Amino acid sequence: MNVTxxxxxxxxxxxxxxxxxxxxxxxxxxxIGGIVVEHVTCGDDDEAIITxxxxxxxxxxxxLITGGLGPTHDDRTKDVLCRWYNxxxxxxxxxxxxxxxxxxxxxxxxxxxxxxxxxxxSTCIVIPNDLGTAPGMMFVGxxxxxxxxxxxxxxxxxxxxxxxxxDLRQRIEQQAMPTWEYRTLITTGxxxxxxxxxxxxxxxIVGADTALAFLPSTQGVRLRMGARALHAAARQQMLDANEQxxxxxxxxxxxxxxxxxxxxxxxxxxCREVDHTIAVAESCTGGMLxxxxxxxxxxxxxxxxxxxxxxxxxKVALLGVDANDIExxxxxxxxxxxxxxxxxxxxxxxxxxxxxxGVAGPDGGSDEKPVGTVWIALAGPIGVMARRYVFGxxxxxxxxRSVAAALGLLLKELS
Amino acid sequence: MNVTxxxxxxxxxxxxxxxxxxxxxxxxxxxIGGIVVEHVTCGDDDEAIITxxxxxxxxxxxxLITGGLGPTHDDRTKDVLCRWYNxxxxxxxxxxxxxxxxxxxxxxxxxxxxxxxxxxxSTCIVIPNDLGTAPGMMFVGxxxxxxxxxxxxxxxxxxxxxxxxxDLRQRIEQQAMPTWEYRTLITTGxxxxxxxxxxxxxxxIVGADTALAFLPSTQGVRLRMGARALHAAARQQMLDANEQxxxxxxxxxxxxxxxxxxxxxxxxxxCREVDHTIAVAESCTGGMLxxxxxxxxxxxxxxxxxxxxxxxxxKVALLGVDANDIExxxxxxxxxxxxxxxxxxxxxxxxxxxxxxGVAGPDGGSDEKPVGTVWIALAGPIGVMARRYVFGxxxxxxxxRSVAAALGLLLKELS
Numbered sequence: 001m002n003v004t005x006x007x008x009x010x011x012x013x014x015x016x017x018x019x020x021x022x023x024x025x026x027x028x029x030x031x032i033g034g035i036v037v038e039h040v041t042c043g044d045d046d047e048a049i050i051t052x053x054x055x056x057x058x059x060x061x062x063x064l065i066t067g068g069l070g071p072t073h074d075d076r077t078k079d080v081l082c083r084w085y086n087x088x089x090x091x092x093x094x095x096x097x098x099x100x101x102x103x104x105x106x107x108x109x110x111x112x113x114x115x116x117x118x119x120x121x122s123t124c125i126v127i128p129n130d131l132g133t134a135p136g137m138m139f140v141g142x143x144x145x146x147x148x149x150x151x152x153x154x155x156x157x158x159x160x161x162x163x164x165x166x167d168l169r170q171r172i173e174q175q176a177m178p179t180w181e182y183r184t185l186i187t188t189g190x191x192x193x194x195x196x197x198x199x200x201x202x203x204x205i206v207g208a209d210t211a212l213a214f215l216p217s218t219q220g221v222r223l224r225m226g227a228r229a230l231h232a233a234a235r236q237q238m239l240d241a242n243e244q245x246x247x248x249x250x251x252x253x254x255x256x257x258x259x260x261x262x263x264x265x266x267x268x269x270x271c272r273e274v275d276h277t278i279a280v281a282e283s284c285t286g287g288m289l290x291x292x293x294x295x296x297x298x299x300x301x302x303x304x305x306x307x308x309x310x311x312x313x314x315k316v317a318l319l320g321v322d323a324n325d326i327e328x329x330x331x332x333x334x335x336x337x338x339x340x341x342x343x344x345x346x347x348x349x350x351x352x353x354x355x356x357x358g359v360a361g362p363d364g365g366s367d368e369k370p371v372g373t374v375w376i377a378l379a380g381p382i383g384v385m386a387r388r389y390v391f392g393x394x395x396x397x398x399x400x401r402s403v404a405a406a407l408g409l410l411l412k413e414l415s
Numbered sequence: 416m417n418v419t420x421x422x423x424x425x426x427x428x429x430x431x432x433x434x435x436x437x438x439x440x441x442x443x444x445x446x447i448g449g450i451v452v453e454h455v456t457c458g459d460d461d462e463a464i465i466t467x468x469x470x471x472x473x474x475x476x477x478x479l480i481t482g483g484l485g486p487t488h489d490d491r492t493k494d495v496l497c498r499w500y501n502x503x504x505x506x507x508x509x510x511x512x513x514x515x516x517x518x519x520x521x522x523x524x525x526x527x528x529x530x531x532x533x534x535x536x537s538t539c540i541v542i543p544n545d546l547g548t549a550p551g552m553m554f555v556g557x558x559x560x561x562x563x564x565x566x567x568x569x570x571x572x573x574x575x576x577x578x579x580x581x582d583l584r585q586r587i588e589q590q591a592m593p594t595w596e597y598r599t600l601i602t603t604g605x606x607x608x609x610x611x612x613x614x615x616x617x618x619x620i621v622g623a624d625t626a627l628a629f630l631p632s633t634q635g636v637r638l639r640m641g642a643r644a645l646h647a648a649a650r651q652q653m654l655d656a657n658e659q660x661x662x663x664x665x666x667x668x669x670x671x672x673x674x675x676x677x678x679x680x681x682x683x684x685x686c687r688e689v690d691h692t693i694a695v696a697e698s699c700t701g702g703m704l705x706x707x708x709x710x711x712x713x714x715x716x717x718x719x720x721x722x723x724x725x726x727x728x729x730k731v732a733l734l735g736v737d738a739n740d741i742e743x744x745x746x747x748x749x750x751x752x753x754x755x756x757x758x759x760x761x762x763x764x765x766x767x768x769x770x771x772x773g774v775a776g777p778d779g780g781s782d783e784k785p786v787g788t789v790w791i792a793l794a795g796p797i798g799v800m801a802r803r804y805v806f807g808x809x810x811x812x813x814x815x816r817s818v819a820a821a822l823g824l825l826l827k828e829l830s
Contacts, residue, residue: 015442027430039456286709287702290723294701305729308705314720
């Protein structure tokens with residue numbers, strides 16, 4: 001099943017919002033064996049939407065549309081779909097009642113504007129919106145399946161999970177066609193070109209029903225393997241075989257994980273297995289490491305807490321860092337990073353303490369410690385060690401890479 | 416100047432990566448007065464790329480392409496562009512020398528695979544890549560301007576800022592056409608429909624050369640105003656007039672900021688103006704509030720640090736929260752939130768202390784305190800106050816909304 005994703009919204013085209021919906025929809029469709037062949041974004045403009053519908057209907061078995069369903073003048077999608085299908089708007093009674101009930105819970109009554117949300121093209125199947133006011137619409141006709149959903153991510157996701165994906169899954173299963181499945185290997189400490197050279201020759205890894213993509217990122221190169229077969233067991237077998245080939249050719253210590261999950265997820269999982277706990281002391285990352293670890297449900301068994309010690313005074317007061325060491329070596333130094341890691345570990349009585357101190361930029365760099373310089377220390381059963389990194393000039397990227405490096409350091413010790 | 420953005424990469428179509436490049440490119444193009452009319456993403460597939468090039472060249476003055484320039488077999492963009500322009504690949508000497516110098520700094524020599532990166536179509540203008548190995552390419556011919564850049568965001572951004580944007584800006588200025596400019600108002604505490612009703616009638620706000628869009632988000636509804644004129648001063652005047660109309664009609668306390676910046680940026684800016692400092696005590700957000708504040712360059716003058724107190728023991732040990740209060744009221748309670756805010760403020764001797772404690776989910780909810788329940792406390796010159804929020808069921812969204820709510824609380828006190 002070839003699926004296209006149409007996002008409607010001026011806010012995307014002027015770059016005010018990142019289109020996370022398209023990525024989420026793609027990954028959902030891929031998870032049930034559908035193939036997304038194109039993403040396209042057009043503005044809140046009747047002719048632009050019509051042009052895309054005309055074009056996409058020729059290359060799609062299903063078109064998933066998000067955006068443009070709100071109650072204001074700049075929301076055009078519903079009217080345009082009505083016109084495209086040569087249909088008329090009618091009031092959908094269950095939606096009126098749902099809107100009344102939702103507003104009653106908030107102590108409000110149905111305004112004319114909100115009542116307008118219950119108008120839908122007469123031939124569509126209405127998809128209930130449990131989290132908002134705009135219902136979704138599904139059109140099952142001669143052409144491709146067309147689904148229109150709100151642009152608010154939480155509302156769109158609930159509609160997909162509860163209504164659209166089950167429907168798509170059934171259609172795909174009825175086709176009984178071979179489908180693609182993917183698995184990603186996370187590597188560390190090697191460049192894309194060097195890794196590609198090691199994996200040669202690729203003839204036995206890449207073929208008509210197997211694929212391999214190289215995805216460079218700030219967290220290291222990821223290798224996405226794909227396998228196509230009718231049955232899940234066969235796909236798993238093909239992926240297992242290719243993973244084995246890649247691990248052997250890449251060499252020791254290169255592939256650190258074999259699932260496409262954040263490094264923080266891997267850290268939490270492994271710590272839970274061996275009953276280890278973590279405390280953090282963050283300076284330049286200001287909470288990003290804690291945020292990454294606590295993003296994982298169940299992290300409370302592993303992550304005890306930590307200190308955000310952005311100022312020098314807070315490093316002394318909260319972590320017991322020696323003020324003389326800051327004076328002598330600077331706040332960005334191996335000595336201070338180690339004391340931070342040890343201070344956090346001691347205060348929270350954990351297996352591991354992680355300390356991060358660096359010059360994130362754009363200011364604060366010197367010849368000796370240019371912007372991008374970060375010291376990361378790890379205290380634990382191994383004693384205490386620290387490593388120096390020199391990243392780039394971008395503040396946010398330096399912070400992200402610091403978090404990834406800290407998690408990578410710990411992951412190696414947990415392997 | 417009508418611009419289209421073509422992203423090439425299977426990893427986008429299977430949803431493995433969010434397309435942040437398109438948003439960044441859009442916002443860059445909009446900032447110099449260009450109009451982005453479409454985003455499209457296709458796979459690493461020769462025919463798919465050719466089809467898009469054929470189509471986009473008919474509707475664009477400039478096509479910006481990212482992705483598919485790496486050194487591995489799945490990178491197709493360069494070969495396809497060479498074919499589309501009926502050109503041949505030649506070695507670009509300055510790129511060979513730049514690659515050699517870059518590798519020498521890392522103590523490596525030029526491999527055949529990396530030398531291949533220096534092959535470019537003979538008719539293109541080469542754009543140097545200061546941060547990576549794949550050069551960019553610009554094609555200036557009879558059709559639209561076509562620019563091909565790597566997909567790695569940092570490399571793409573450097574090329575845009577240093578080479579492509581200056582070129583585009585010059586072309587746009589030579590046209591001497593009216594351009595659009597945008598400004599966003601951030602509102603809080605009102606639904607999209609209610610806000611739209613208050614702003615009626617829109618005739619004097621929306622016209623041929625002025626626009627208004629409603630953008631609902633977890634941080635509140637944002638209003639994006641647009642104005643089109645030849646000169647910047649005229650655009651500013653039109654935006655000022657519409658901002659004034661909107662502020663009056665929306666009513667007191669609705670519009671909290673008038674720039675499209677994160678709430679954290681506004682908090683740091685206002686605190687700097689009045690020399691206020693902040694400390695945080697985070698439980699369910701695990702560092703996200705600290706991360707949001709420290710994302711802003713210059714935040715070190717405002718953000719002193721804080722404690723990540725994920726476990727109950729850490730709330731007692733690091734913040735001096737009374738263990739009896741946790742026992743009696745629960746960790747998610749107004750009493751504990753207040754003690755957290757006060758504890759952080761006391762330990763770091765700041766103007767403001769912010770405490771966040773909640774049930775982010777998916778587990779841990781009860782009838783009395785369902786998933787999504789969050790208490791946020793603010794301690795400062797006002798004394799101490801706490802507010803209860805009940806968000807939804809999604810862990811990450813609950814955490815984001817908690818951060819936004821905490822920043823909103825402080826912002827109101829700073830206004």
